[in-house]
Amino acid sequence: MALKVLIVDDEALARSRMRTLLSECTEPRTDVVGEAGNAVQAMDMIQRTHCELVLLDVHMPGVDGITLANTLRQMAAPPSIVFVTAYPEHAVSAFEVEAVDYLTKPVRRERLQQALQKVVKVRAGKEGGGDSGPPEALIIQERGRSERVALSDIIYLKAELKYITVRTAEKEHIYDGALSDLESRYSHLFVRVHRNALVSRRAVRAVEKHSDPVEGEGWTVRLDGVEERLAVSRRQLAAVREALMG
Numbered sequence: 001m002a003l004k005v006l007i008v009d010d011e012a013l014a015r016s017r018m019r020t021l022l023s024e025c026t027e028p029r030t031d032v033v034g035e036a037g038n039a040v041q042a043m044d045m046i047q048r049t050h051c052e053l054v055l056l057d058v059h060m061p062g063v064d065g066i067t068l069a070n071t072l073r074q075m076a077a078p079p080s081i082v083f084v085t086a087y088p089e090h091a092v093s094a095f096e097v098e099a100v101d102y103l104t105k106p107v108r109r110e111r112l113q114q115a116l117q118k119v120v121k122v123r124a125g126k127e128g129g130g131d132s133g134p135p136e137a138l139i140i141q142e143r144g145r146s147e148r149v150a151l152s153d154i155i156y157l158k159a160e161l162k163y164i165t166v167r168t169a170e171k172e173h174i175y176d177g178a179l180s181d182l183e184s185r186y187s188h189l190f191v192r193v194h195r196n197a198l199v200s201r202r203a204v205r206a207v208e209k210h211s212d213p214v215e216g217e218g219w220t221v222r223l224d225g226v227e228e229r230l231a232v233s234r235r236q237l238a239a240v241r242e243a244l245m246g
Helices: 012-024 039-048 065-072 088-096 109-127 179-185 234-245
Strands: 003-008 030-036 053-056 080-085 101-104 137-142 145-150 154-160 163-168 172-175 190-194 197-200 204-212 216-223 230-232
Touching (some): 003 012, 003 039, 012 030, 030 039, 039 065, 053 065, 065 080, 101 109, 137 172, 154 179, 179 190, 179 197, 190 230, 197 230, 204 234, 216 234, 230 234
Parallel strands (some): 003 030, 080 101
Antiparallel strands (some): 137 145, 163 172, 204 216, 216 230
16 A cells, blocks of 8 residues: 655755655655645645655745644644755754654655655554654764664664764764763663673673783673674673673
């Protein structure tokens, strides 16, 4: 069944381009139920038309996209939101209103299709009585784009100089934040193995002793999804072993 989509953008050319991109996406298929050039038009169409996804611009005359998204959240069965904008600096605000994804213009078909697949997954979870929104995630901003990285996909977080390396099975991201803040917020998902690293509790597969000719004997943790092994401090050894057993 096709995903029913409303395109909201104050530029007619942008709406036309989005229609073209959607027509090229096959997994999932989409059905554009309408277009709107501002928030008032969009709200009217949403109330009159069955709409599952709103592709929403941020900067529009009158009510902006963030405000509209916040209003839609109050609906009994709100459509999913994916922001499409030329302004990457609004990503954090966008995810605060539970947007599923945030695309920066010019949008590539491959990236749009990824967003559509996320929408289908999130909506399936809601209908099945699962989570009421997108999974917990970090908002990664690098090279002029913003990306939502689900915490469940992260294998480890490692502080290096002023930034944190966020490692998933597929790639590394650079995150601007404090490791201690992430530890306090997500201690249910990550365990500290060293002063500079947190690892996913679900990814811990073994704690192994090793011998180093310079540093002497020590411990490392083996993780699912990566070959790299991280050092475990003696202070954190008991907590890591507990994560392994749990």
